[in-house]
Amino acid sequence: MARFGFKPALLPDYKGLRGDTSDNIKGIKGIGEKTATILITNFGTIEEMYKKLKKNPELFTAAGCSPRIIELLKNNEEEALFSKTLAKIRLDAPVDFVLPEKTFWENADLKKIETMFAKFEFRSLFIRLKNFFGKSEKANEEEFSRVLGSPAQDSFRERAQPDQLKNPLHLPSPIKLQEVSIALWLINSDISYPKLDDILLFAQVDNFQTAYDYILKKLKEDNLDKVYSEIEKPIMHVVREMEDYGILIDKKYFKNLSEEYHEELDKLTAKIYKIAGIEFNINSPKQMGEVLFGKMGIRVPSKSAKKGASGNFSTKVSILEDLEEENPIIKEILAYRELQKLLSTYIDVIPKMAGTDSRLHAKFLQNGSTTGRFSSQDPNLQNLPIKTELGKRIRNGFIAQKGHKLCAFDYSQIELRVVAMLSGDKKMTQIFHEGKDIHLGVASFVFGVPIDKVDKEMRRKAKVINFGIIYGMGVSALRKNLGGTREEAQKFYDNYFNQFSGVRDYMEKVKVSALKNSCTETLFGRRRYFPNINSKIPFLKNMAERTATNAPVQGTAADIIKLAIRYADEDLKKAGLLDRVHLILQIHDELVYEVDESVLEKVDKIIKNAMQGVLERSYLHYKTGIPLEVHSGCGDNFGEVK
């Protein structure tokens, strides 16, 4: 208003006449800032102006327009209108871009920026940046307005809530945002890692502070405030520190590994082409299926290897493994698949993601799953290979700093212990209480033989069903995992639940309460909802039943390890060790720390104790005959820790 002398709404009209070189809008050649302003203030929009010009042009002479200007206007009506449409900001365009939930300056780490700027010798930029961060909030606002090219509007300040007063862009502080993100996720864990949008949507408001207050109030109403204040909130800073600290990568090691595996991959590729007698994209399951079962005429496994939903042959590992005897190409393909996976998912991407200091800062999302578990991304450090030798070698590339070791602490069989606790099953409790191997113990009961008479196959079967229990598996899924016939599986299943009737009753109880309440709870009260539990569609109902029985188990285990993170941090702090011990990974039942070698034994004791004592120490003061056993191991790299 002050600058132009007319309302902002008329800006497109202004630009339509005068043009705007920065936006490549022509306007009418010969009309400048002054004339345009006169025209707009006297006659309004371009459309209105032309109406008046056609009716009584003498008005224009009266307003002080020269005959030259009037002539220009008459000759350039079309150009003016076109320029105006260009200048208009289209509000109806399909935009799927949303403002990022955090701005660069909200979670900026001045230290990190400083080192980076120093490296690139961005001296003046750094001074400006320092000023920006150092100044009062008010000054920030001005600096930002300057950058954005539009003055902060007074009307906004009047409307603003206290929280927004400090912040010109409506942006909440990152910490409060994270708090409410976790709170909302506790209320409804299906909304994992809620963003600002999700938070505002849930609260049905457009003001952050209002949403914050609403969600924290609701948290309390839902009796989730203990889970929040005792489990989640106390580890927020530990998680942030874990991400900030990162993990050291041996880039050279990765480079060597990459070269070695790529060489092998090339050899395999050549072999496969040779055997197949044709070059094709081995990464394409479609082409692979056509080559194997079409061109090469390999027997199509009658079961599931027929045409899938999309009309393609299935070429997954389990099917290829059945065909290993049929043709030598299968073995090579399996090897190719493994190497390709390792290279493309881990070996060739992880070193690129580490900084110049070779530290990798993956994300650990405290509220990234529906059950209470963490998730990890960019990259996912919770699924580093371990099963195969070729895969395991990747772990050697994650190393400890000089003078340090990597120490891993893992809960042994935590989920089955949770099953035993939640169900109170006598026999399962007994096995754990006596410190016996759970698979041997279960096999002993199910097969009715003493523990020392349990053979490999019996233990294997017990292990399968133990996993099945955790996942809420039914008979058919059990048979699939067990191999053998339906009848065998059914018999085994019945036998198991006869022996462990406490587990059976518990599972039934969870299902019933899920049906009634549409939700289940962990030992600590973390909740998950199952809207499909009453569905008439069998697939959905069955799925809901499985997830409903799994959630309290997986979720309680998650509660326990989160508390362990908290207590370990508290105890290390008390011992004054926080500068010599840093949490670097959380892998569901395992915590990995980088530890200064001078305090290895002390730290081992402290962390183990904290982990084992979680239940009694928690606000539940939970007493149980089932010990939480923790195993630990140290090494120079992640491959060595176990």
Next chain:
DNA sequence: AGACTGCG
């Protein structure tokens, strides 16, 4: 059961 990533 719960995740994440790469590929076509």
Next chain:
DNA sequence: CGCAGTCT
């Protein structure tokens, strides 16, 4: 977007 494959 679905599949495949890695982990707990």
